Amino acid sequence: MSEILSPSRRGFMIGVAGAGMTITFFTACATNEETPEVNAWVQIGRDDTVTIRIARSEMGQGTLTGLAQLVAEELECDWERVVTEFATPGRNLARNKVWRDFSTTGSRGIRNSHDYMREGGAAARMMLVSAAAARWKVPAEECAARASVVTHAPTGRTLRYGQIAAEAAALTPPTEVALKPASEWTIAGQPKRRLDTADKLTGKHLYGADLRLPGMLNASIRQAPKRGAVLKSFDASAVASMPGVRKVVPVGDAAVAVIADTWWRAKSALDALPVEWTPGEGSDFSSAAFEAVLDEGLTAHQAFVGNSAGDARGAIRRAARVVTATYSVPHQAHAPMEPMNATARWTAERCDVWAPTQDAEHALEVAAEAAGLPVEKCEVYPLICGGGFGRRGFADFVEFAVAIAREMPGVHVKALWTREECMQHDFYHPTTKARMTGGLDAQGRLTGLHIRISGQSISAGVAPERLVNGGDPGVFQGLMPPEAPRQDHVLKYSFPNLLIDHAMRNPQVRPGYWRGVNSNQNAIYLECFMDELAHAAGRDPLEFRLAHLGASPKAAAVLRAVAERGDWGKADGKFRGLSSFHTYGGYVAACAEVTVDEHGVLKINRIVAATDPGHVVNPQQVEAQVEGSFVYGLSAMLYGEITVENGEVQQRNFDTYESLRIAEMPKVETIVMPSGGFWGGVGEPTITVAAPAVLNAVFAATGKRVRNLPIKDQNLRTA
Numbered sequence: 001m002s003e004i005l006s007p008s009r010r011g012f013m014i015g016v017a018g019a020g021m022t023i024t025f026f027t028a029c030a031t032n033e034e035t036p037e038v039n040a041w042v043q044i045g046r047d048d049t050v051t052i053r054i055a056r057s058e059m060g061q062g063t064l065t066g067l068a069q070l071v072a073e074e075l076e077c078d079w080e081r082v083v084t085e086f087a088t089p090g091r092n093l094a095r096n097k098v099w100r101d102f103s104t105t106g107s108r109g110i111r112n113s114h115d116y117m118r119e120g121g122a123a124a125r126m127m128l129v130s131a132a133a134a135r136w137k138v139p140a141e142e143c144a145a146r147a148s149v150v151t152h153a154p155t156g157r158t159l160r161y162g163q164i165a166a167e168a169a170a171l172t173p174p175t176e177v178a179l180k181p182a183s184e185w186t187i188a189g190q191p192k193r194r195l196d197t198a199d200k201l202t203g204k205h206l207y208g209a210d211l212r213l214p215g216m217l218n219a220s221i222r223q224a225p226k227r228g229a230v231l232k233s234f235d236a237s238a239v240a241s242m243p244g245v246r247k248v249v250p251v252g253d254a255a256v257a258v259i260a261d262t263w264w265r266a267k268s269a270l271d272a273l274p275v276e277w278t279p280g281e282g283s284d285f286s287s288a289a290f291e292a293v294l295d296e297g298l299t300a301h302q303a304f305v306g307n308s309a310g311d312a313r314g315a316i317r318r319a320a321r322v323v324t325a326t327y328s329v330p331h332q333a334h335a336p337m338e339p340m341n342a343t344a345r346w347t348a349e350r351c352d353v354w355a356p357t358q359d360a361e362h363a364l365e366v367a368a369e370a371a372g373l374p375v376e377k378c379e380v381y382p383l384i385c386g387g388g389f390g391r392r393g394f395a396d397f398v399e400f401a402v403a404i405a406r407e408m409p410g411v412h413v414k415a416l417w418t419r420e421e422c423m424q425h426d427f428y429h430p431t432t433k434a435r436m437t438g439g440l441d442a443q444g445r446l447t448g449l450h451i452r453i454s455g456q457s458i459s460a461g462v463a464p465e466r467l468v469n470g471g472d473p474g475v476f477q478g479l480m481p482p483e484a485p486r487q488d489h490v491l492k493y494s495f496p497n498l499l500i501d502h503a504m505r506n507p508q509v510r511p512g513y514w515r516g517v518n519s520n521q522n523a524i525y526l527e528c529f530m531d532e533l534a535h536a537a538g539r540d541p542l543e544f545r546l547a548h549l550g551a552s553p554k555a556a557a558v559l560r561a562v563a564e565r566g567d568w569g570k571a572d573g574k575f576r577g578l579s580s581f582h583t584y585g586g587y588v589a590a591c592a593e594v595t596v597d598e599h600g601v602l603k604i605n606r607i608v609a610a611t612d613p614g615h616v617v618n619p620q621q622v623e624a625q626v627e628g629s630f631v632y633g634l635s636a637m638l639y640g641e642i643t644v645e646n647g648e649v650q651q652r653n654f655d656t657y658e659s660l661r662i663a664e665m666p667k668v669e670t671i672v673m674p675s676g677g678f679w680g681g682v683g684e685p686t687i688t689v690a691a692p693a694v695l696n697a698v699f700a701a702t703g704k705r706v707r708n709l710p711i712k713d714q715n716l717r718t719a
Helices: 063-075 089-094 114-136 161-169 197-202 263-272 287-298 312-317 360-371 396-405 419-424 458-462 519-536 541-547 553-565 619-638 683-702
Strands: 012-016 021-025 037-039 042-044 050-054 082-086 143-146 149-152 158-160 217-223 230-234 245-250 255-260 275-278 304-309 321-329 341-346 351-355 378-382 413-416 432-440 446-455 498-504 575-583 586-596 601-612 667-672
Touching (some): 037 161, 042 114, 063 114, 089 360, 089 378, 114 149, 149 161, 158 161, 217 263, 217 396, 230 245, 230 255, 255 396, 287 432, 287 446, 287 498, 312 432, 312 446, 312 498, 341 396, 351 360, 351 396, 360 378, 360 396, 519 541, 519 575, 519 683, 541 553, 553 586, 553 601, 553 667, 619 667
Parallel strands (some): 217 413, 601 667
Antiparallel strands (some): 012 021, 037 042, 042 050, 143 149, 149 158, 217 255, 230 275, 245 255, 304 498, 321 432, 341 351, 341 413, 432 446, 575 586, 586 601
């Protein structure tokens, strides 16, 4: 059975314990006679099955299907014959990075790979046409491809793709290809069925947590409960005789694991294991005490400037009226439904890992380092993720799995975290506060705006090489100036005098990229304060926003669309709030409709959302992304809060870190309005507008501002 791990094999078979079935995974990405590889992206079987290779991760967002649509569009194949498989990072290195980038974060799955994947499909089509023409001994210009069939126009002769794939594979790929304009798309741009839904519904699909491999053992892991603590000692003899226990091992300097024949036995033994920890830096950290540090940053003299125009401070000093407000957001956990896990097999010569990861390349680097082997001797086999939201862009769970597997050479070991471990050892959404100050003239026009952000930098915690002169430009996502290198996060409002700066204050809680990243809190700060300014000026919040969007017709268009569909200004006893934002290259807006009764019970009735990502590959998936991002964003607004006391995270499971219930979910109406000419994100831009729209609607209903999240702490509750 050791042969199944050879990277030269086209596929490997795994038995599913207790299920009585066998699943085939194609991971080595090599070609054979039955399914010739036309190029790195396209493999075609004799039965005309088209296998499209995907390097990006799939975690429910639909990237797998969307990318397959783009390739199939240019390939001119029969969509009903399309299947997909994941490329692997090891093979990518061996083939000179033919599949490019594997990272699936920052709404990049489609927008950063659409061009070369479409080119891959177009090149394969041209090779198939050339192969058919060569067989017929006619000019390729007389042949055309459609629905996996090449037709010779003058004679009507046809050849199926499966009949000529091997001949096409032997040809030299074209160096120049022309791509279709979106106006001619017939597969892309259409609400095609998702390619992974059927297997999920039938249970055929396996997540990493379900994976079974021959002779596999299981590991449960416990990390130091307090920030900065390290492992002092443990008594393995206390659990050595428990059923199924094979070994108790330290993992690095701050964790311990039990390896057993089943995961439950491993966890039960770990629960019974006597462990002592040595406190370290951060072991006395408290979220409540850190509030004073955040408050100090709001008025600190030193701050890193992210966006500046004119003289904001001077304009505010001269203003007829000054409006100020302070907003805050707490730490939040990613909480994907599938806990962290990875399966590894290590020998002195090779290491293989199976992992639900958002970045298989990074996972490979981490696996190789943990294995103590050259990267060429390692491989990571990507699995579909049971949720990611940025958490699986890190690879600590891969590092742990490999470290544990090294204790059992030659044996597959699956390291599966508990929900409690996931909740208490996350890379948390950063905590920040913002002091908003705006100056209005006598006519109610905004003359100056200062946004001071105080709080955590993700880059300082996990990627310090991204800091610039000690500051973090990433803090200003969605608030960046027009000349910013990252045009996908440029502020689309125009203000005569503007200052946006950041006083970095980093707690001893590791930060991470959480869906929407810094755009989440920035949208809340900006859009809620724009609402405050409009009301202070006695102006309609829609008109007030549009007055500052004259230079951005795309941003104005999505805002007008939600206002119209959302019945903005309608007097019907319901209360509405607006929000608009531009981030990750996408233009988004929302109009929320709420009611709040005399007992303080909040009911979010519906949210109308509009999104312009430039191009839309699958409209149905865009709608699903909007709806899913609203579940995530509203959960954070209503309930999401991670607190630390004496260095220990207080939330352990979904009983203390709640999520939106089905009965609380509002009706979501999505307006998909691609304007063309650019490729923007979908899943991360749309999450930013739900919370501020609802918060503004709550003010309309109650006359009170909610400036500190989550809402559960603000004398409001949901129906």
